[in-house]
Amino acid sequence: MKTLTKEIWMEIPERRAIVSIHREVEHLVKGSGIQEGLALINAMHITASVFINDNESGLHHDYELWLEKLAPFDASPDRYRHNRTGEDNADAHLKRQVMGREVVVAITGGVLHLGPWEHLFYYEFDGRRRKRLLVKLIGD
Amino acid sequence: MKTLTKEIWMEIPERRAIVSIHREVEHLVKGSGIQEGLALINAMHITASVFINDNESGLHHDYELWLEKLAPFDASPDRYRHNRTGEDNADAHLKRQVMGREVVVAITGGVLHLGPWEHLFYYEFDGRRRKRLLVKLIGD
Amino acid sequence: MKTLTKEIWMEIPERRAIVSIHREVEHLVKGSGIQEGLALINAMHITASVFINDNESGLHHDYELWLEKLAPFDASPDRYRHNRTGEDNADAHLKRQVMGREVVVAITGGVLHLGPWEHLFYYEFDGRRRKRLLVKLIGD
Numbered sequence: 001m002k003t004l005t006k007e008i009w010m011e012i013p014e015r016r017a018i019v020s021i022h023r024e025v026e027h028l029v030k031g032s033g034i035q036e037g038l039a040l041i042n043a044m045h046i047t048a049s050v051f052i053n054d055n056e057s058g059l060h061h062d063y064e065l066w067l068e069k070l071a072p073f074d075a076s077p078d079r080y081r082h083n084r085t086g087e088d089n090a091d092a093h094l095k096r097q098v099m100g101r102e103v104v105v106a107i108t109g110g111v112l113h114l115g116p117w118e119h120l121f122y123y124e125f126d127g128r129r130r131k132r133l134l135v136k137l138i139g140d
Numbered sequence: 141m142k143t144l145t146k147e148i149w150m151e152i153p154e155r156r157a158i159v160s161i162h163r164e165v166e167h168l169v170k171g172s173g174i175q176e177g178l179a180l181i182n183a184m185h186i187t188a189s190v191f192i193n194d195n196e197s198g199l200h201h202d203y204e205l206w207l208e209k210l211a212p213f214d215a216s217p218d219r220y221r222h223n224r225t226g227e228d229n230a231d232a233h234l235k236r237q238v239m240g241r242e243v244v245v246a247i248t249g250g251v252l253h254l255g256p257w258e259h260l261f262y263y264e265f266d267g268r269r270r271k272r273l274l275v276k277l278i279g280d
Numbered sequence: 281m282k283t284l285t286k287e288i289w290m291e292i293p294e295r296r297a298i299v300s301i302h303r304e305v306e307h308l309v310k311g312s313g314i315q316e317g318l319a320l321i322n323a324m325h326i327t328a329s330v331f332i333n334d335n336e337s338g339l340h341h342d343y344e345l346w347l348e349k350l351a352p353f354d355a356s357p358d359r360y361r362h363n364r365t366g367e368d369n370a371d372a373h374l375k376r377q378v379m380g381r382e383v384v385v386a387i388t389g390g391v392l393h394l395g396p397w398e399h400l401f402y403y404e405f406d407g408r409r410r411k412r413l414l415v416k417l418i419g420d
Contacts, residue, residue: 044395115184246416255324
């Protein structure tokens, strides 16, 4: 069994942003020499997501508005008890559950086995600091 | 390490539907000869989900109403910017995030290792065309 | 390839609760002798979740209120058709989709490869009876 382990550091200057990690993950898969296996790609921080969806800016705008409606930002400790700790990011912990922590993608014939519009993204919900995501590949 | 890779084509005549893929995936696991490992089952399109929950029609009806409330269908480009592209399926991209892209299931003793009520489903949010899901098995 | 399979029984005396399973899963990984691989941890019942987020009681309180708003408990068969079956737990099936069924975590150097605040939890949405979760490890 072959494996590859790679932590990727991110530093998003905004509080929230959707950033493509597609090419970097594709590159790691090709470099690994793994022909058949699984790729795990996950946020290592609990106020960020890794997800697969459309590479279309209008849709990304829609996610922003939608998540803000489902779990509004509110720094005060009144709406969110988590913010009594001195944090202001309770909403980020909620938004991340909707978008998910990780994706698992098949590796077939030495490449990510994806559908025609599947694109890999990192979603930052509480940026302006260094954070990591993890790529772990296993297979033959 | 053994692997099995199988794309399953779906063509749902309705816009939305929940379809059991349980038997087909069970069948693939048995045929693979894998005794111990992992099964990845994922939608290959970004307006569909694979999920595990109850095989009960009332609950499926509840999912329909609930998701429509969380992310209503609206073809107009006013509510969803994605629909300015000429698409009308922004809601489908949102609903799919709630229900998830994929499931990963253990293979133990040559079969899917599931709890008593766990049942595998494909959830189509924008059908009436041919789309695929992927089954990838790895193990010994 | 090495594997480890372990069902963990839970009996939560309350209807809902968030319970740490972090140490137990860490212990299983260490005992498995697997140095490089993947860990799947999933609820085996369809009204419970396994998720990774902050080990902070204020946040757990926020999840409770938030999920109750997104998918309110209502035992009557009027709001939820699932409850016409005699069940009263339709809300639990919905909440579990938001929080997810499973997590997949990398194993690197013989331990769970997690970020600084990542903590593994079981989320019970319909307790007061014996239920299981599954830990499946594969790797070398």
